[in-house]
Amino acid sequence: MKYHKKKINIGFIDKIIQKFLHNHNSPIHTRFPPEPNGYLHIGHAKSIFLNFEIAKNYNGKCNLRFDDTNPIKENIKYIHSIKRDIQWLGYQWYKETKYASQYFQKMYEYAIELIKKKLAYVDQLNQLEIRKYRGTLEKGGINSPYRNQTIEKNLILFQDMKEGKIKEGQACLRAKINMNSACIIMRDPVLYRIKFKKHHQTKNKWCIYPTYDFAHCISDAIEGITHSLCTLEFQDNKKLYNWILDNINIKHHPTQHEYSRLNLEYSVLSKRKLQILIDNNIVKDWNDPRMPTLSGLRKRGYTPTAIKNFCNKIGITKQNNLIEMQILESCIRKELNQIAYRTMAILNPIKVIIYNLPKNYEQKINILNHPKNLQFGKRKIHFTNEIYIEKSDFQEKGNNKYKRLVLGGTVKLKYSCFITAQYIQKDKNQNIKKIFCTYQIINKINYKKYGIIHWISKKNTMQAEFRLYNHIFNIKNPDIKKNILSYINQQSKIIKYGLIHKSITKNLMIKFYQFERIGYFCIDKNFCSNKKIIFHRTVTLKENWNT
Structure with missing residues (x-):
């Protein structure tokens, strides 16, 4: 059998797989088992990549199974979202979607088996008492007074639990292992608890639910x-x-x-902590473009290929470390550099009047939509005597390091001519309102000594909204802090109302743009028309242009 359709960076897992294939005459079978209690984030993408790529590369199978053992926190909307995210990444699970709840009857029977083997008992301690009896890392636990009940007593109580005759929190089924184990999880862990809550799959059939640990291993074995x-x-x-x-x-x-789980700079990858951001109105929802969720990244303009390349790049290890944000950003930059249309936009416009050109002057300039891919075609831009440039591209007084326009200085307009700033007009608050320039002819020999700035003709502009995103947190590792809300970056979202070429609205099917000298942006399809258009900044250019 041939394997490795493509090389994937799965580290030590590769040796485990190779050993299995050498010793067994059966296919690899993995699974992605999310709990349907929230949206998937970039950390889940690592698990999705690992499980599905292993199945794909070793001619195996990968299940999608929802470990739906806690109806209090679960919701059908999360199931739909998780499926959508997996398919968006380009993966398809083996056969039909699986649910741990499909196996509840079988799990119940296994619980009965453990009771009959004197390996499980119905404990009537409450949650606080169970925690107290369990002990600590330094001190062993104490046996529950209900630990040595008869098999018959435990079977009756467990049946009462199942039939809803015992109130929530007054009883649970625990494994009988070792209350003095060095591993706290082995100190008679809870296997079943009572929850009077309608389940999204089984409805009201059950009022006792297996814990994640009990359900997970049995589900794996059954599948x-x-x-x-x-x-x-x-x-x-x-x-x-x-x-x-x-x-x-x-x-x-x-x-x-x-x-090792994925830890990403300037982010938290915990559903509970991400929910804190939503509850405190730091972000709008799970798909806010600042969120590290897959739905948020998708809205921001990240692509499946970039996310999978990121997962492959960081690899699989047993060492916990903090992954640099720039690794993720470099993956999306690399792809967008290949697929994004080039054009110009002005986020902070200031008007320039080239007064030595006629008022009705108009020059049509043909430029490539992509400098390295002719298949993207060409477009026309119009150069007139009234244009807009970025405010940051002009200073009254410059210095040797400032290679843009200054009063009395000259710059080249991208794809067009040279202009020299002659004088300015200010408003009553002394803010620059207009720059008056003259058109200049410069010998090609001297081109390199002048800076190049981008621009848009007044005649061919329309207003657009630009949403610029930065890190939600202002420290690299907020996950280690007790109060993550103390480290919120107040500039994580900046909205600008600037200008774009009207020609963009002629083909609204194009999603990705590189606004030259600014960054990579994607169109928000929900706010996209001939009258209104919103762009999300996916990532800045390598040379971060400060807006």
């Missing part, structure tokens, strides 16, 4: 998963994963392997 890949915080959970499968009558036994 024939060969490699259960998860992040390092589940390393201790592996002991419970194996204990459950070793002590129930189930044939298949997957193996769990851990890798």
Whole structure:
């Protein structure tokens, strides 16, 4: 059998896969198992990439399974969003969508099996008491007074739980393992709890729900998963994963392997913390372009290819580290450099009047839509005696480092002529209102000594809204701080009302633009017409143009 359709950077996981293939005559079977309690973020993209790419490259299968064991936090809208994000990334799961809730009856039967083997009991301690009895890292736990109930008593109580005869929080099913284990998770973990909440899949059929740890390993085994890949915080959970499968009558036994989770600079990748940003109106919703969610990145203009290239670039390791934001940004810059149409836009306009040209002067200039790809075609821009330039491209007094327009100085207009600033007009607040220039003819020999600025003719402009995004946080690693709201970047979103060429509205199907000297932008299709148009800045140019 041939594998490796393309080289993927999965680090030590590759050796695990190769060893499995050498020793087994069966295909690789992975799964992506999200909990439907929020939207996917860039950290989930790493898991999606790993599981689906392994299946693709080793002729295997990858399931999509929702580990839907907590109806209180789950919502059908998250299921739809997760499916949409996975398909947007270009992946398709094996056969139909799976749900842990499909296996609730089987899990219930396995719980009965553990009770009959004296490996589980119904505890009637409350949540605070259970936590107190569990002990600490330095001190062992204390056995529950209900730990040694008879099998018959436990079966009756568990049946009462199932039939809704016991109130929420008054009983739970716990595994009977070792209250003095060095691994706290093995100190009689909870396997089932009571929740009187309608489930989005099973409706009101159940009022007891398995915990994630109990459901996850059983779901993997039922589905024939060969490699259960998860992040390092589940390393201790592996002991419970194996204990459950070793002590129930189930044939298949997957193996769990851990890798480091994704930590990204200036971001938090926790659903709970991302929800804090929404609840405190720092961002509008999960798809806010500043959010590290896949829906937010998509709205901002990130592409599936760029995100997958990023996941491949950072690779899979066992070492936790903070990934530089510039790695993600370099991936989208590289792609947009290939696919974005070039044009000019003015975010902070100031009028320039070239008074030695006639008022009705108009020159049509043909320019390429992409400097390296002729298939993008050409477009026409109009040069007239009244144009707009960026305010930051003019100073009354310059210096040797300032290579733009100054009073008495000369610059080249991109794709056009040279102009020299002769005098200015100010308003009553002493703000520059207009710059009066003259058209100049410069010998080609001297071109290099002049700066080049972009511009738009007054005759061919329309107003547009530009949304400029920066990091939500003003520190590199907000995730380690107790109060993330203390480190919010107040300039994470800046709105500018500037100018674009009207010609952009002739083909609104084009999504990505490089506004020369400014950055890469994408059109918001929800606010896109001949009268109104909104652009989201995806990423700045390599030489960050300060707006």
